[in-house]
Amino acid sequence: MKNFEFFGAPHVAVITTEDALGVYGAVDCGLYVGTFLLAAESLGVACIPQAALAGYAEFIREFLGLDNNRKIVCAISFGYADEEHPANGFQTTREPVANAASWAH
Template sequence: MGTSNGGEQHTAHEGGPYGALRQLLDGRWTCRRFRPEPVPRETVERLLRLAQRTPSWCNTQPWQVELTEGAGTERFRAALLEHVRTQPPAPDFPFPEQYAGVYRDRRRACGFQLYDALDIARDDREGRWRQTLRNFELFDAPHVALVTTEADLGVYGAVDCGLYLNSFLLAAQSLGLGAAPQAALASYAPFVREHFGLPENRRVVAGVSFGHPDLDHPVNGFRTAREDVPTAVTWHPN
């Protein structure tokens, strides 16, 4: 009975906001190859207006975004790639030292799907490194957004930026754009600050490369799975 009622409720809501949000969430994916043509400024501004509606703690709206287009994207791409080839990572927020258990398994499954799509053998270290560098080539995207916050706002400023990133990704999806959320871009935070002339108290949270997706490229052909709700949620009944 419970399954039947849930199905009826699910169907009843499909035509409204629930259905629209479900379609966006189910359809969103990480684009790792873009077409070169830029997104019209009007479309980018529509995306940004949607993302700006993100909720935040006490409405602090702590995100500050550096957004590139045209020659600005090309300068950043070239300079970042040169920097990455010669300098070690220096993120503002420490990356995990290791992934264990289910987190390791999920991460590996995603990586195997990526490498299989590109015919990169699992023992091909050079091929894997070349694919890693694609992060810093922005996957050929015509635009990138670097999301930052102020150091004084602490971890919750970064959490709010995470909410902003999700809004940004869903807004891009709603406009037919491809997007790639990239912690990799935050791994060279001092370079990002220097390149964009940001003050020292600005912390780099993540980047999003975005544009028109190249749907014919095999790297954009795979989709990652999600765990069922019971693996993430524990009910505490009365």
């Protein structure tokens, strides 16, 4: 599966949090990941957030030498996109924003 080969990206960031922070640490990580993705995109760097890697937390902690109190939240594979790759031409359909959100005036 390409997911576990980081989609061929040359770099990966493993996002972790302290176990003691609980859900708040995960929320902080989510905010960080969102900012990372936006910043990378602004520089022309493609990113793929990958939650599936958290299912292999024990292996990742051992491989990277992380303490057991570090919880693996996700990873972000990143690098310059291969625009010619067929996967980069895939488009999904999306619900219009008006059907998913309402705005108070």
